[in-house]
Amino acid sequence: MTIVLVSDQRERVGIGRPHVVLLGAGASLAALPNGDKRGVKPPLMTNFISTLGLEPLLRDHGVKHIPDNFEALYSSLHGKPEYQSLLPELEQRVYEYFAAFELPDTPTLYDHLLLSLREQDFIATFNWDPLLVQAYIRNRKVLRELPTMLFLHGSVAVGHCPDHLGKVGPVGFRCPECRNGFVRTPLLFPVEKKEYSASPFIAREWEAVRLVLKDAYMFTVFGYSAPKSDVEAVALLHGAWDSNSSREFLETEVIDVKPKEEVEATWEPFFFSHHYSVHSSFYDSTLGTHPRRSGEAVFRRTMLCEWLEQDPFPKHLDFPALYDWLQPFLAAERAPNRKGFDAPESVVTPPSSASAEAVGGASGPRRAAPGSGGRRITRRHGEGGRTRGRSKRRRG
Ligand SMILES: [Zn+2]
Numbered sequence: 001m002t003i004v005l006v007s008d009q010r011e012r013v014g015i016g017r018p019h020v021v022l023l024g025a026g027a028s029l030a031a032l033p034n035g036d037k038r039g040v041k042p043p044l045m046t047n048f049i050s051t052l053g054l055e056p057l058l059r060d061h062g063v064k065h066i067p068d069n070f071e072a073l074y075s076s077l078h079g080k081p082e083y084q085s086l087l088p089e090l091e092q093r094v095y096e097y098f099a100a101f102e103l104p105d106t107p108t109l110y111d112h113l114l115l116s117l118r119e120q121d122f123i124a125t126f127n128w129d130p131l132l133v134q135a136y137i138r139n140r141k142v143l144r145e146l147p148t149m150l151f152l153h154g155s156v157a158v159g160h161c162p163d164h165l166g167k168v169g170p171v172g173f174r175c176p177e178c179r180n181g182f183v184r185t186p187l188l189f190p191v192e193k194k195e196y197s198a199s200p201f202i203a204r205e206w207e208a209v210r211l212v213l214k215d216a217y218m219f220t221v222f223g224y225s226a227p228k229s230d231v232e233a234v235a236l237l238h239g240a241w242d243s244n245s246s247r248e249f250l251e252t253e254v255i256d257v258k259p260k261e262e263v264e265a266t267w268e269p270f271f272f273s274h275h276y277s278v279h280s281s282f283y284d285s286t287l288g289t290h291p292r293r294s295g296e297a298v299f300r301r302t303m304l305c306e307w308l309e310q311d312p313f314p315k316h317l318d319f320p321a322l323y324d325w326l327q328p329f330l331a332a333e334r335a336p337n338r339k340g341f342d343a344p345e346s347v348v349t350p351p352s353s354a355s356a357e358a359v360g361g362a363s364g365p366r367r368a369a370p371g372s373g374g375r376r377i378t379r380r381h382g383e384g385g386r387t388r389g390r391s392k393r394r395r396g
Contacts, residue, residue, distance in 0.1 A: 004300065006311045011332045014340035015295030017217040019117060020209070021147075021287075022237070023125040023132070026223020026256060030282065031109040031131055037102040042129055045070045045190070045227065052097050054090065061086040071190035071229045078191045094128070095187065099156040103134045107322055109282055110135035112313050113222075114146050115326060116291035118333065121147035122216075124209040126224060126233075128187050130157030142323055145333065150205045152233070153188040160185050160201050190229040196236075206236065213240035217295045219270070220285060222255040226266050238269055251298045252276045253285050275302075288313050292329045304341065 028042045035041045043051040048070035049058075058066055058073075061083060067073050074090075077083040103110070110132050117123070125132055132149060134157065140146055151158055159171035159182030167175045173182050186199045197203045213219065219241055226234045244250060252270045256263045260278045270276070279285045290297035291313045300306040314325055332339065 003307045004309060006309050007328075009290065009293055009296065009300075009308060009311055010328045011339050012296060012341060013293070013333050013338045015217055015299055016120065017215055017295065018147075018212055019121045019218040019220065019287075019294050020212055020216045021113065021117065021121070021123045021220045021222055022224055023123060023127055023222050024224025025127060026225065027109075027113075027125075028127050028129050028131055028223070030223060030257075031113075032104075034104075036131075037104050038100075040101070042101065042127075042131075049073060052093060054093065057089060057093065058086070061089075071227060074189050075191050075229065078189070091187065091189065095156055095184075098129045101129050101131055103131055103138075107315075107317070107319055108135065109315075111139060111319075111322075112291075112315060113282065113287065114139055115143070115322065116287040116294070116313055117147040118292055119145040119147065122150060122209070122212045123147050124150040124152055124205075124212075125155070126153050126230075128153060128156055130155065133157035142319075143326070143330070145330065150209050151185065152202070152205055152209060154185040154199070154202060156184075156187070158185050159183055162200075165200055165204055190227070196232075210236060210240040213237060214244050216241075216244065216250070217246075218251045218253070218286070218298060220253040220255065220287065221267060221270075222282065222285075225256075225258075241270055247272055248275075249302075250275060251286070251302075254278045255282050255285050256280070283313060283315060292326075292333070299341075 025042065025044050029044065032041055046069055049055065049066060049068065055066060063073075063077065063083070063086070065076075067076075077087060077090075108131075113123070114132075114135055123132065133155065136146060136149060157170065158168055159173065160169075161167040161175035161178065161180060161182055163180070164175055164177040167177060167182070168185075169175075169182050171182055171184055174180065175182060185201050188196070188199070188202055196206050241247075241250075241252075250272060252267070252272075252275065254263050254267050254276070256278065257280050263278045264271075267276075277285070279288075282288050286294040286297055289310045289312055290308065291311065293311070297308055300308060314322065317325060
């Protein structure tokens, strides 16, 4: 068995298909172990009502039974005429609460997550908080090659132009097409029958995540517990992942602090045979042990039967040292003739996506920068042109 050194792993960039990461509330909590810049920790659905101090507001509107869980509460109020004036107030309180969160100045797990992925990759988040976007903005000042973000339940940090749906940016910034200010994206609240199609912005994010899952090479679920009110959402994601054309080679990873058996029971439908792993920490997952080369690491381990030296993400470095550490990775990725794998013909070819699938218009800070041609999924400007490029992918 060959032992592959870190230097060789950093040099070879052979997987052209995206790694898709799905984030839930547990990820934001893990990103702020000591709270945000003010020391405040993000709430979970189970302590949401007390953390946000919503009880007086609810009592004022005649709500008598107040459960601990915000999902149960919101579902019980939604659609009832007597609470028609309460819901917008409740939503405004939630919006303001999340909008106040601010990342600490030092690198957080969200910075590490963004830097451990490449431009071809995607992070789809269920979280309303602005933390991931704040991390994106500060790293984007130094590095263009960051993944694309998708906001499946909306976000307090992202605005959009209602007339030009692909255009997104901070609320108040101007749409480059019509010069109108970006408006808030709606937050999708936890009710069992969510109206994913009611907001064109959210409908678009969902369409995008389904498209990229069909083309992805790896899927990581991080801190997302798939609550009851998201049954439909999970079914949509599962349908997309399951219809991926190379399903039998794909790797699913789950990062969750819950007991392994519980996690496996929740995500079992997403696993193909033994192609999965469960980790209690991001730093133990493939992104943490083989940053920016996660797809390559899985390919080399499973298809080339190589033994890989670990190349752990240096979680204690400050920003300047972190960017220095990234240089060899970036140099290999930016090289005009990237060094891939010289696998013998009998071995399965590394999946390289030649299918440029349009998942909508592109602009704003979160969109992937142009660069690597047809080797990644791109968002294209323009409506109705959801084109599926011809795939040159070879199946093994
Ligand atoms: Zn516009």
